[in-house]
Amino acid sequence: MPHISFQEVTKNFGKSTVIHGFSAEIDDGEFLVLLGPSGCGKSTMLRVIAGLADMSSGAIEFDGKIINGLEPKERKIAFVFQSYALYPHMSVYDNIAFPLIMDRFKPWYHVPIINSIARRILRNTAEVKSKVEEVAHMLELEPMLTRRPRTLSGGQRQRVAVARALVRDPDLYLLDEPLSNLDAKLRTQMRSEITDLYKKVKKSFIYVTHDQVEAMTMATKMIVMNDGEIRQIGSPEEVYHSPADTFVAKFIGSPPMNIVAVTASGTAAELPNGEKISLGSEAPKTGAVLMGVRPEHVRVVAAKKGVSAVVESVENLGAESILALKFVSQNGDSEEVGSKILAKVGGSSVVRAGDTVGVEFEPSAFRWFDVDSQLAVD
Amino acid sequence: MLTDQMKAKHPRIFRSRARTRLLPYLFMGPAMLYIAIFVMIPLGRGIQLSFTDTKLINPQGGDPIGVQNYAELLTSERFWNSFVVTVSYSAAIVIFSLVLGTLSAVLINRSFRGRALTRAVLTLPYATPNVAVALIFLWMYNQSSGIFNESLSVLGIGEVGWLGDPDYGLFSVIVATLWKVTPFVMLVVVAALQSVPEELYEASRVDGADVLSTFRAIVLPHLMPTIRVVALLMTIWSIRRFEIIYLLTGGGPVETTNVLVINIYQQAFQSQKLGMAAAIGVLGLLLSLAVTAVFFVLDRRASLAESQ
Amino acid sequence: MKNIRKFAAIFTSRLVLIGFVLVAAFPIYWMFNTSLALDSELFGTGQEFLPHLERVGEVPQKLEDVGIFGLLANSAFIATGVTVLSFILAVMAAYGLSRFKFHGKGIFGFVLFSTQMMPEALLVVPLFALFATFGLLNSLTGLVLANTAFSMPVAVFIIKTAIDKIPYEIEESARVDGCSPAGQLGMIVVPLVLPSLAAAAVINFFDGWNEFLFANTFIRQQELWPASVGLAQFMGQYSTPLSTVMAAALLFTLPAIVFFLLVQRQIVSGLTAGAVKG
Secondary structure, rough: OOEEEEEEEEEOOEEEEEEEEEEEEEOOOOOEEOOOOOOOOOHHHHHHHHHHOOEEEEOOOOOOOOOOOOOHHHEEEEOOOOOOOOOOOOHHHHHHHHHHHHHHHHHHHHOOOHHHHHHHHHHHHHHHHHHHHHHHOOOOHHHHHOOOOOHHHHHHHHHHHHHHHHOOOOOEEEEEOOOOOOHHHHHOOOOOOHHHHHHOOOOOEEEEEEEEHHHHHHHOOOEHHHHOOEEEEHHHHHHOOOEEEEEHHHOOOOOOOOOEEEEEEOOEEOOOOOOOEEOOOOOOOEEEEEEEOHHHHHEEEEEOEEEEEEEEEEEEEEEEEEEEEEEEEOOOOOOOOEEEEEEEEOOOOOOOOOOOEEEEEEEOEEEHHHHHHHEEEE | OHHHHHHHHOHHHHHHHHHHHHHHHHHEEEEEEOOOHHHHHHHHHHHHOEEOOOOOOOOOOOEOOOHHHHHHHHHHHHHHHHHHHHHHHHHHHHHHHHHHHHHHHHHOOOOOHHHHHHHHHHHHHHHHOHHHHHHHHHOOOOOOOOOHHHHHHHHHOOOOOOOOOOOHHHEEEEEEEHHHHHHHHHHHHHHOOOOOOOHHHHHHHHHHOOOOHHHHHHHHHHHHHHHHHHHHHHHHHHHHHOHHHHHOOOOOOOOOOOOHHHHHHHHHHHEEEHHHHHHHHHHHHHHHHHHHHHHHHHHHHHHHHOOO | OHHHHHHHHHHHHHHHHHHHHHHHHHHHHHHHHHHHHOOHHHHOOOOOOOOHHHHHHHHHHHHHHHHHHHHHHHOOOOOOOHHHHHHHHHHHHHHHHHHHHOOOOHHHHHHHOOOOOOOHHHHHHHHHHHHHHOOOOHHHHHHHHHHHHHHHHHHHHHHHHHHHHHOOHHHHHHHHHHOOOOHHHHHHHHHOHHHHHHHHHHHHHHHHHHHHHHHHHOOOHHHOOOOHHHHHHHHHHHOOOHHHHHHHHHHHHHHHHHHHHHHHHHHHHHHHOOOOOO
């Protein structure tokens, strides 16, 4: 739980619209990733879902119930912030216990002296203690319970933030780019920890990130956003293999999909440099069209055997190499035409920069996009 | 190690080394010299005076009488009255200015239309010169024709001797001072409030804390260091504050507002006992020093507790 | 239900805020109101709540009559003098405290701070004697000198905290380019801390403008009174109508308010830079 329904959610800040008509249906128990570049509205969307920001129009339902007007704590959510937002003047124990204490807080506890007493009693009740310790144990935070956030490392702080979310046993976990402040190695480690957590609690997760690797590895469902709009909703496989438009095609995948402007007719297509290649199947339309092909589907062969191209650069990554290639014009002047395309080859490349090579494309690996709308065409 | 040989070979480097060492003193020098002349020396002279029986008629003369002035003061009811009045006055100023100042800072912290204007108006009292503050309050407190008593008559309550009644004197003076100084606290606290990260507020909202809980658990601890400094400043400034009290009540009625500094002034220029006045001044200074010392101890301890 | 509570909360907070605004503004408004009332109204028939704006034209002459403008000029002289002198001393001292480690740094800092604890009343007499010896009594210059001693340390503190924030590397690169320490201060640091300099200048100006105690004790000639002393004297005399006194007081207040509003943001950031820990 819960099944989430987004109905034309719009958010304006003054005159500018940050989120345009966001609509989607998300099943219960999904690990949903909101993926997009900075400023695309994903963090705002997360805050709208949390109730930290109000939407300008539209509705969101949890399990069929509209939650628009509900306060965050009434939505049974937990939020992990990008900067962790740990309470600096409280120990780790108190940080984790805080939501539990707030749950049990009565209005008349606000009276000055009663306040201190009430909080101290609440903090030490058996129930609170056992929950905090259980969660601390799960995240290996026990040795740090008495310390202040100031004295912890980035990774430890992040775990405290997660612990604070966990202890409330929410129905929905919201995470706002929680890994972006960590170094690369820690990030990979925490990624798998979060996925493990997801599998353990079996609740719905909504995770915001701009890192498509994180998205691809963790998501069960992805929503790719740009400029406040949804570009595609789908599983990582769907998004990867059948991108809905050129934005998604270029955003997902490392390195990104190559988009080449070609002129298609039947089962052949003419490349920018004039050479013709044969496609595995019919092109979706005749005439100018955008052809998308992923670098791993681009093969480098001997110069005469494929389309003529010049190697611009070679990046040797050990297990594979990325070659940047440029087509060579057939007009006899050997001019380089069009923009770079990238090819991914296994192992260390034998080819060097400056070499002339031939390019082949794996049949039936093409994706097609309309030149004007940039949308996928079949 | 600079050997003589090296110094001889590279005279310019050696010269600049010495210059570098002198440099800070060159920068600090003028200010220090200035303070030495206009504060430290007079202070020394003041302390010296406190051990004499110098009179106003003959400021340079006067015989040393040891600690007689001090003995007289410490057994004088009048002095202890001054001391108590000073402490009460300062305490009242500190407490109320902190509470009211923090409250107004919190209220003004959310953005709303007309916020800049509101803030500007709220800071006006602090910008008003002390003498002007004293004058307008003097008029407002006027027994027969001041606005306060006029309003009370209209309400049927009748007049109050704001500045003439011993029960009200200190109160009136405190109110006038508070009017002037609270905006200062507000400004400082507002600045401190703005350094609270937005995400902290969001986190506490998600955790289910209401406004008051958030304030207590998150905002207040964050503000404590600032509040402590402001409290110290307010205290030592209150001990010094002269114009407002002097012009409103001159130390009366019946010495209920006779703070230490007024007492000094009276001793020097009315009773003409310069030595005695100096002694009171020294005791007042000691009070300020004691307050500062206490502050540093408390602040050190609190800072340690916070960082753990 | 939640919305009613939220509304009530906002409503009460607005109400309280309005209360504060009224309390803050009322005395100043009352100063204005009183300045336009006749003595017969004030002490007889009762001061009216709304000001008699029609009398505004008469005010300048009345002020002229009591010579307030001369007094204000004196105040301005003192205030400007304090500002300029403090500036020179404070900028150097602030730089020294910020950039250098040296013996006695702590003591110097403490000495500066201790000036804030001195009751001026304690120093009035010795300073009187000192000034008498050097013929500085009964002079505005003497007042400037006396006031600067107390005002300058505040400026040092404000400027120092601003200089602390400037990375030393900027100066080091200037040094590599051949700049002398004085040049580093003047050409690199000063332009970068202008806001805090402005704030310090305003505080110094205020202190000079506000000056009362020393002026009251040291100045014998009426023409040399700053407006603060003048106003206090007026209040005691029955010959000056209250409305004129109030008008003068208002005129005395206005420059201070204007200055303060212009730079209030810098003042606070300068004052709190050291105190605010986050």
